[in-house]
Amino acid sequence: MVTDYTGGTLPHQKVVDVPGTVVSIDPSNKLNYYHWTTEGLAGIALTLHYYPDARIMLPDNVFAREALDLFDIDPGRVVWYDPKAPTRESPGAQRYRIEALMRVDWRDVPGGHVVGPVDDPWRIHQPAAAGIRLARRHLLSKVRHEAGPKVIYVSRADAGYIRVVQDEERLLRALRAIVGPGCLHVFVAEPGKKPGVDAHESKTLLEQVALFASAELVIGPHGAGLSNIMFARDGCDLVYFPTNPMVDNCFAHLAAAVNARLHPVDAVTAYYFGPYHLDDAKIQAVVDTVTRVIQSRGWTIGSVCPTNDDDDDIKDI
Template sequence: MHLMFVVLVVAVVHLAAAGHDFERGAQHYKAGRMRQAALAFERAAASNPASTDAYCNAAIAHGAAGDLDDAVRICDDALNAPGVDAGAVHDTLCSILLAQAARVHRSIDDREMDHMLRVWNLTTPSRSAPAYVDPAFVARLRLSCSKSSSLEHRAMMHLALEEEQDAIDLIMSSSDASPADPLNALLDEANDIRYRLGMACAESATALIDRPSWAFRNRSIDQRRLASAIRIAAPDRVADANRAARLAEERRLAEVGGTRKLCAPFTERVPLPNPVCAPGSWYGPPVVDALDGVRLRYQEPSLQVVHARDVFMEGASGVVYNDECVWFSRHNSWPDDFDGRALGRATVPVSGTIYNVGVDVVCNNFYHVIAEGLSRLALTLYAVPVGSRRLLLHDCPLWRDIAETILPGQSDDVVWYNTGSGARFATGTRRYQFENLLTVDYERDRTVDSWAGYYPPKAGVILARRLVLQAVAASNARRPGKRVVYVSRRDAGLRRAVVGEEQLLAAIATVVGRDCMDVFVVRQDRRHHRIIDQARRFANADLIVGPHGAGLTNMMFAQDKATIVYLPTEPMADHCFGNLAAALEMTLLPVRNVTAFYRGPYLLDDALVDAVVNVVRREVDRRGWLPGNVCREESIHDDL
């Protein structure tokens, strides 16, 4: 969201006392002739030096014409004139300067990137905050707005100078802020910016958690962000994260209004498909120093079918509700998706029984769609006979690609869920009404790990793997993939990108052979990544190297007993890849001294490059491969 200042300045013209020049100035102003208006008001001020209105209107007209220096000059003249209301002059000039600041202010995306660069000492930002760095302008803005009688002006000044915490503290000090007060909108904006900038590193994220003022309004979105910050920066505080997530849902119901309450829908446990399940649980490789801190123990969750009759669904996260209850997704709870009202929106009726297998997972993230969504789709296809199932899928590129790959010729069995809105937080222009909605899902214990909803069952993972690899085998293009695949996040900005990656790739290539290694770059534009193409590139891989990120999900399509050399996060929050490797009975080797904050970069030096390469070298030796040339000619994938 761009920082927007709305400065409404109304020239109140007192014609009875103003004389001819004042009247002419008002006429020019109303006609949009700002420079003529400014000159007329200046003449009025010259003939009546005690007229605050004349000076202020002249400055306003100069500011509207873009003549900022003249606006400042007029205000300086007014402050030196006897009998002029200095407070009104400061209010006027503050408004003019804030309007100028709004015209040149950077987007929050630009500011977030500059902030990340400063936090991680990567480079000097091209534009330091604020965007308009003229010291004279900044000094005058601070002087005029600090003396303004308007608390709103002073808060807006801090936002203009990118001093969000000062703006929050100032608004918090006001005892007369009511829900309808415009200060609340400023507070929300300050909190939005503070959250995005504060999540750049562990220290500032911890400060967000420990400083309650950032969530002063207690909007549902603030509570959801608080839950997210705790999960990322303090993953051991599971109860606090779960409490904030629950409070976000309750607050959203209060914001929408009405009598609905949070409910638990009727669920029915169903047996997991025995042919694809390993008995009991698998504990992964022995825990040694290199693995310390990454959870590898895998336990099969119980599969369940959630029943809901005569319900509505809306929002990007598929919020389900009726007149009495609301069910938020356990995978992707975004309470701000819920609106619950029918006014102004179309309702799409869906009769009969339909199986929801993925509307409630994050639709633009490869891990969530493939590991969580595709595994649930695979379980549904396994358990529900053809001809008696209709599937509800999210209408986005990833799911469309999956349907084309996994469900060719079965388009009549799919209802595509599309709210008609591209905005992530919008409730959209349509909602769906279901006669009988069944959601294939799995139980998860969030009391131990608040990320547990993202860990799919082994049966679903293996079934999904088989479906995709069968599609790879049936495809015409069978170019064998490389034995070693490096997963790069160079296209992901700074979030868990590897700084120093070229040096690392060169070093790994000396161990495995440049021609034996594929570098898979995770593109932000998902149209570059068809699932069958990704699976083909990983289908021959015995060794995968890469940082924590959705691209590692492709381990699902690698060779049996593959090894993943994994660059983890610090703190170690999300154990999804440890869980996935355990479900696949693959070996995960975290390089524990090469870490990144969940939203920050990996910063490599020579010693850290050596740490990664040493793990790769040990794996090459363990497998008996030829150092410097680990290539093989043919694919030997069991599932192909």
């Protein structure tokens, strides 16, 4: 019901009346690629599927602006909010009085505990599989399915310290040896921060969708770049470096939602805010896991991509 309640609006703040139904898309982190790609896109896809005539409330950021084009959303349907405004009294915070407000949300099924006797507090970061699949299907329909990298290593070389793989080049040499020359594509989300990697390699969401659409094997540490398994080939294998303690199961959830096979390398772990340290034994553990995947797929060790006419698209660190 519409009332004159404003929640404590300051004198200089206007309240904008919005008639009809508005669906709020509110990722837990509005400026993070994982949270937007999974939570944000899943929320948009579910809204368009179940409430095609409703208006949509979105955070005003580059991700959401790009999504308007990707989902063919009329800008006139969007109610924007400032994701950087910490409180309702903050400068730039817009106040709305909405006739009917809905929120896309997901939570544990009562009694359906998957990690123990206590509800998983990280479930807020794990969208409904139906939303992930709807978003995946829609975005893959937007790209041309051309020959691309078959094996992708997702690096966090641009991340400074947090969950960066130290001595990563040693690992990459070992991986190249077992997948074959020219077959390993090294993806860095913001490669301009890494010496020797071209800044122009930074990709839009749709470019990342196109890049991962042909991937059958993805390898890498826990980080937002792994969100792109959402767009990989059906049945993709993910060789994953977990955190310790392993509190965040978001990539296990995402893999299950998109029919990917998850292969955690238990020997290679990092504290959530620390780096991954490598030694010969840990590198061998990764190699052994990748080797098992190669053999399970019937590929040839050292020649996973026997004919690669797309070498110009392979960017190695």
